[in-house]
Structure formats: C-alpha cells, structure tokens
Amino acid sequence: MPTGIIESLDHEARGITRLDGKTIFVEGALPGEQVEYVCLRKKRTYEVARTERILKSSPSRVTPKCPHFGVCGGCSMQHLDPSAQVAAKQRVLESNLWHLGRIKAEQLYSPIYGAPWAYRQRARLSVRVLPKKGGVLIGFHERKSSYVADMRQCDILPPHVSALLMPLRELISSLSISKAMPQIEVAAGERITALVLRILEPLSAADENLLRAFADRHRVVLYLQAGGPATAYRFYPAEGPKLSYCLPDYDIEHFFSPTEFTQVNFAINHVLVRRALALLDPQPGERVADMFCGLGNFTLPIARSGAHVVGVEGSAELVRRAAENASANGLAGQADYRVANLFEVTPEMLTALGHFDKVLIDPPREGAVELVNSIGEGGPRRIVYVSCSPSTLARDAAILVGQKGYRLKGAGVVNMFPNTSHVESIALFERS
Known part of the structure; x- marks a missing residue:
C-alpha cells in the first residue's frame, strides 16, 4: 500500500x-x-x-465532535483544530491569488473567525421516506452522494434547531403527504425560527392540524412552498414577529423572507460588515456603489455613514426587499436601488449608473468578471471585494491589477463556514 x-x-x-x-x-x-x-x-x-x-x-x-462526521457531507474539516482550519484557508487564498492571478496582496489581514459550533442560522435539509432505514430521514446529503445522512443531531446548527431533527421525523412520518415533502429550509432570526416545508401535494385538514400543533409545541413559524421560492407563504402562525437580523454597530435591522439569501453566520457577518466598512471608509458626500447588494447587507451600513449609496442587484424581489429595509431603518433618502444583471454588464451600462467614488462588490461564486472588465479610466479609486470563491477572486483581481491600474492593498480570509472547506475572503483594491 x-x-x-x-x-x-x-x-x-x-x-x-x-x-x-x-x-x-x-x-x-x-x-x-x-x-x-x-x-x-x-x-x-x-x-x-x-x-x-x-x-x-x-x-x-482533533477528534470530530459530530458522530456523523465522515458520512454527512455538511462538514469536511472537523478533524482539524479550528485555528488550524483558519490558517489552512488563508493558505488556500494566498495560493489561488498567486497561482491563478499571479499577484500577492501587499498586506495579509488578520482572519475573521468565531465560534466553530452552533453558527449556522440558515440550512436546507433534505427529506426522504425510507422504511428500510427506519422511516423518515432529515439532514444534509451524505458525502458525494444523493443519499440523505441519518442525522440525529447537528452541532453546526443552533441547539434549538438541532433539537428539532427527531421531532420533525415524527411529524413528517405522520402526514398523509410524507412522501411528497422533499425539503425543509431552516431560517433562524432574531425573534423567530422559520421552517419552510416544500410540499408537492396538497395537505389534508388533519395534516394542517398536525402542523399547527407542532408549531405551537416547538415555537416555530411554518411556511409552505408548493413551487419555486416565490410561492412560499407563512402558514402558521399567520401573524407575529418577522424574520430579521440586526447589525448593532449601525443600528440596522434587516427583515427577510426565509427563502431569500442572507449570510448563514450572523456573528461573523457582524465582523465582516465592520471590516468591509473600515476598508471602504465611506464619507458624507461620496457616491458609493454596492454591487450584488442583495437585500442591503452592506448597503445600509454604507448609507448610515452619510455617503449616498446605490445598490445594484439582478433580483427584482431582493431589490424590493432592500428598499423596504432602507425605509424601515430611516435610510430611504441615502440609498437608491437598481435592478441590473451584473453578469452581462457592459462599460456603457456601468457608465450610465454614473460616477462612483468607491465600490463594494459581493458576488456569488461565479465572481464579477464582466463587472471588473467594464470598469473604465474614470472608475472608483477604491474597491472592496467580498468573495466566496478564492479562484474567481484571483481571476478578477488579476484583471483589476493587470489591466485596470489597481493595487491589491490587502486580503484576508473570513471563516463564515467553520468545519467546512468553504473559503470566504475580503480584499481591498486601490488606484494610485
């Protein structure tokens, strides 16, 4: 061997x-x-x-904490000490920047990291009815498999959410449509925890009664989703507190739907926003863009600084939510929003948005290659790039440094997903 x-x-x-x-x-x-x-x-x-x-x-x-480690595909690094995980991710970032982008950051920022357990406020759990395996299984997929792991607990979920796994098995096994409920989406907010039940067939009256009793017993809010994310609606209780997360440093509360994108790790997101705003340093009177703004995670803190911010996002629904959040936080006059497909942006489209002193970019894994390629000579003097893929960050950084006249002033990792191999990072680019 x-x-x-x-x-x-x-x-x-x-x-x-x-x-x-x-x-x-x-x-x-x-x-x-x-x-x-x-x-x-x-x-x-x-x-x-x-x-x-x-x-x-x-x-x-180290000894993995979770008894399902090695089978469940949710985590891949529980056998490595948490501090060593952060160091390994920093090396992955540096390696990608050099081997893919042929650049090095002038400064390596101290990593952003926090508690390695009970951090995941958002999760999408698969459901399978398998009588030969004991009935209903609820959890993440097994590693490199479409099978659902036999999860009885999950230490990266908040304890009150992990404690729902077995009761949810019992609930779904008792429903008439147990085989037509393939997924449960979890969203834990400041005041409530929401469960979105994906249903492929109508519920019976008895099913609805069982769901209401479950919600009352476990103090959760149930949503039903018959089709795409836009079909999700609040089922029970129909009224009450809404899902939200807060950014105390900026006196901001973001409201969101359980199917809308938010960062999964609220504690790390607090620090990430603080780091991004410190690097961007928006000032009153400046005009700042927040590209791929989502529901305004960075937009509203920028607006709170006194700068005028324009949030740009491809989803009209998220733009609507972002505008609502700006109004709810008294920042409607400081923030404008535009719907635009930033994966197909052109120099002409970018110019039409007007001049920006500074720009924050927070793209999905695909990165922002069309956006950075569209930046012209009159582009912003400072760009803060928040990345969830070191390879696409390296590609886009190579364009900014090699073709657009920027310097990579600094970069560092953000351990948004402890115990997994997922690497998020933040980088600062400046023009001389």
Missing part, C-alpha cells in the same frame, strides 16, 4: 502528496502527516485516494 507525507490541503480539504511526479489528493489526511492510502480514482496527472492508516499524526488533528 502506498504511503505519502502530506504537504498541504486543497480547496476540498483533501491532503496533497506526490508520487512519481503525480499529485495525490488524499481524503482524511492533514498537512505534516504520513499516511497509507488507497486509490479511489486514477487520472493521467493525478489520483484521488482515501486515508487507510495514519503512520504519523498531525498535532492539529
């Missing part, structure tokens, strides 16, 4: 070793370890393998 010494981790938290010039990605191995491994898949230039035996263990290896 082959052995190898692990050099580093890749973007999926697999250990990397080399044999006869070929890169071997070893699942379950950590940097500095010597392991025996078994090959799972061979390609011409690389192999994917699984750790069979650890001959020399890393001092950063």
